[in-house]
Amino acid sequence: MLRTTLLAAARSRACRTLVERAPVTRGLVSRYVAGSSLERALPVVEQLTADRLVTLDHLGEDTTDTSQAQDTVDAYTRLLSELGSAGVAERAEVSVKLSAVGRSLPQDGEKIALDNARRICEAAARAGTTVTLDMEDHTTVDSTLSILTELRMDFPWVGAVLQAYLRRTEGDCRDLAGAGSRVRLCKGAYDEPASVAYRDKAEVDRSYVRCLRVLMEGEGYPMVATHDPRLVAIAGVLADSSGRGPGDYEHQMLYGIRENEQRRIAAQGRRMRVYVPYGDEWYGYFMRRLAERPANVAFFARSLLTKS
Numbered sequence: 124m125l126r127t128t129l130l131a132a133a134r135s136r137a138c139r140t141l142v143e144r145a146p147v148t149r150g151l152v153s154r155y156v157a158g159s160s161l162e163r164a165l166p167v168v169e170q171l172t173a174d175r176l177v178t179l180d181h182l183g184e185d186t187t188d189t190s191q192a193q194d195t196v197d198a199y200t201r202l203l204s205e206l207g208s209a210g211v212a213e214r215a216e217v218s219v220k221l222s223a224v225g226r227s228l229p230q231d232g233e234k235i236a237l238d239n240a241r242r243i244c245e246a247a248a249r250a251g252t253t254v255t256l257d258m259e260d261h262t263t264v265d266s267t268l269s270i271l272t273e274l275r276m277d278f279p280w281v282g283a284v285l286q287a288y289l290r291r292t293e294g295d296c297r298d299l300a301g302a303g304s305r306v307r308l309c310k311g312a313y314d315e316p317a318s319v320a321y322r323d324k325a326e327v328d329r330s331y332v333r334c335l336r337v338l339m340e341g342e343g344y345p346m347v348a349t350h351d352p353r354l355v356a357i358a359g360v361l362a363d364s365s366g367r368g369p370g371d372y373e374h375q376m377l378y379g380i381r382e383n384e385q386r387r388i389a390a391q392g393r394r395m396r397v398y399v400p401y402g403d404e405w406y407g408y409f410m411r412r413l414a415e416r417p418a419n420v421a422f423f424a425r426s427l428l429t430k431s
């Protein structure tokens with residue numbers, strides 16, 4: 124119920140204004156967001172890449188303005204060139220939301236998003252790194268996978284994201300488990316109806332294990348995106364039983380969450396990638412993180428009522 128309310132608020136303009144203006148917000152946001160600009164995020168990336176891998180997200184989503192979509196492409200191009208200059212491109216890639224590069228535009232959105240994503244892939248190729256397409260709500264899955272197919276014709280390293288809470292995902296894992304296919308498996312962060320998604324946590328977890336088994340037993344490169352200690356342990360067992368070594372898959376976690384566990388995994392010689400968001404369009408991302416953590420919500424709600 125609380126999760127549903129917060130995820131609805133994530134798309135509300137009125138709530139956005141309230142949350143963005145609340146004095147308490149800044150402290151909590153900085154736990155999850157590496158900085159309001161690339162200049163602030165780069166030192167974080169340089170520090171993280173000492174023992175971990177990184178994927179950077181230039182924050183923004185649901186763009187309905189062509190020039191804003193263009194600005195996002197320019198921001199990614201600059202980011203990729205900076206990663207190359209800083210010598211960290213081998214350890215840092217980028218994550219892109221297609222709705223940030225034009226998919227929601229009223230006319231030709233999908234074609235514009237494909238063209239824009241292609242430009243980002245070209246910049247990644249020049250820098251010597253890769254791109255992963257984030258997955259958004261369930262209405263966008265077919266479009267994201269079809270853009271993925273197009274991009275992979277020229278850039279076979281483009282990564283996909285699949286969400287275990289969707290009933291269709293086990294099948295999508297089978298389709299995407301081929302040689303060289305990079306697939307990030309996460310639980311899913313949006314509020315989806317029961318007609319398309321498992322709503323019960325135990326059911327989502329069971330689906331995650333089924334999907335992960337398909338990916339681990341396939342020929343692709345699974346990217347295990349979860350902070351859930353049981354699923355992290357199961358990933359290790361499935362990797363062993365599928366004959367995968369430490370370089371044949373990776374763990375992924377979000378910036379600011381389970382930092383000690385990230386370090387522990389890296390220290391064991393396993394690949395650990397941190398998803399690092401930066402920029403000033405943090406509202407939707409931040410609200411999804413709040414929705415995942417009831418303890419944060421209680422603290423935040425109390426502070427909003429008393430200090431704003």
Ligand SMILES: Cc1cc2nc3c(=O)[nH]c(=O)nc-3n(C[C@H](O)[C@H](O)[C@H](O)COP(=O)(O)OP(=O)(O)OC[C@H]3O[C@@H](n4cnc5c(N)ncnc54)[C@H](O)[C@@H]3O)c2cc1C
Nearest residue numbers: 257258309310311312348349350351375376377398412415
């Ligand atoms: C690298 C990465 C990329 C992702 N990309 C996408 C994407 O493209 N599309 C998408 O829909 N979702 C994405 N997600 C989000 C994902 O779908 C989940 O919403 C999120 O990871 C929480 O699920 P969990 O597997 O960690 O399990 P949970 O059961 O939610 O959490 C397990 C434990 O992790 C800790 N934890 C989890 N969330 C938080 C939090 N916000 N604050 C503090 N502690 C927390 C808690 O200790 C919790 O008990 C991504 C997640 C990761 C790690």
